[in-house]
Amino acid sequence: MKPLLSYVLLLLFIITTQLLISSTTTTGTAAATEDIVKDSEGKEVLDNVPYHIGPVITGTGTRGRIKLTDTMYNKKVCPLDVVQDPSEDNLGGQFMFTLIGKEKYLLTSRILGIDSGSPKGECEESTFWTIPDVEEPPPSNLITTGGGFDQSFTCFQVVEYPKPTSPEVPSYMLQHCPSFCGAGPQTCFNISIYTDNGVRRLSSITGGYPFEFAFYKVKRTHDTL
Structure with a gap:
């Protein structure tokens, strides 16, 4: 040659x-390529429509679904904090995953915001999930609320979980990608569970196992049980 x-x-x-x-x-x-996200029943997840999110398999101790709380350590907080419910029996909060760019269905590897709609109760801060400083230690890298749509602090994406717990249930993980929505580190950070004084919270802890979750349809009064 x-x-x-x-x-x-x-x-x-x-x-x-x-x-x-x-x-x-x-x-x-x-x-990853863009794929339509599926809920726990294998149905397409709608963009900007409320869903519960939580572990794929229950019955494993204090592993409930994700929710917002206005009380931490017996003190009122505002903005609200994103935590994992200690009870497996509770449905958890209702969250909308809204793509930046209108689509009918939620897609993997697409930038989005996560919120619960208009504020309810005494706290008037927004319900958009935010990470104040993704590279700093807790509490700065814990997920809380109070951000705005399409900001570097509120910039997330859903990706397929690499090694699903159950082949029957579609499962996913979250990544925080601040640079995709403005200034910030030129990488994405996996979202994991961090135990903060006994409270399980979502965080960008480096080196932790990504939090694996599934989407669960919100049951309406007219739905067949």
Whole structure:
């Protein structure tokens, strides 16, 4: 083989390898294509429609669904905090995952905001999930509320969980990607569970296992039980 041709082939190999490496996220998985998110029953999850989210399998101790709380350590808080309900029997909060760019169904690997709609109760701050500083230790990297739509602090995406607990139930994980909505670190951070004085909270803790969850349809009064 001629030296020039060998050099060109080697150069192409190096460029291709670097492109594959650069397309990975902090999870170490290749950048995913956009897929429609499915709920626990295998049905398409609607964009900007309320759903419950929580562990795929219950009966494992204090592993309830995600909710908002206005009370932490017997003190009222505002904005509200995002926590995991200690009871497996509770339905948890209702959250809307809204893509930046209107779509009928929720898609993986697309930037979105997460909220519970208009504020209710005494706290008038918004219900959009936010991380004040994703690279700082707790409490700065714990998920709370009070942000606005399409801001670096409220910039999330849903991706498929790499090793699902149950093959029958579609499961996902969250990533916080501040640079996709403005200034911030040029990477995405996996969202994990962090135990804060006995309270299980969502956080961008580095090195923790990503929080695996499923979408659960909100039961309406006219739904068949």
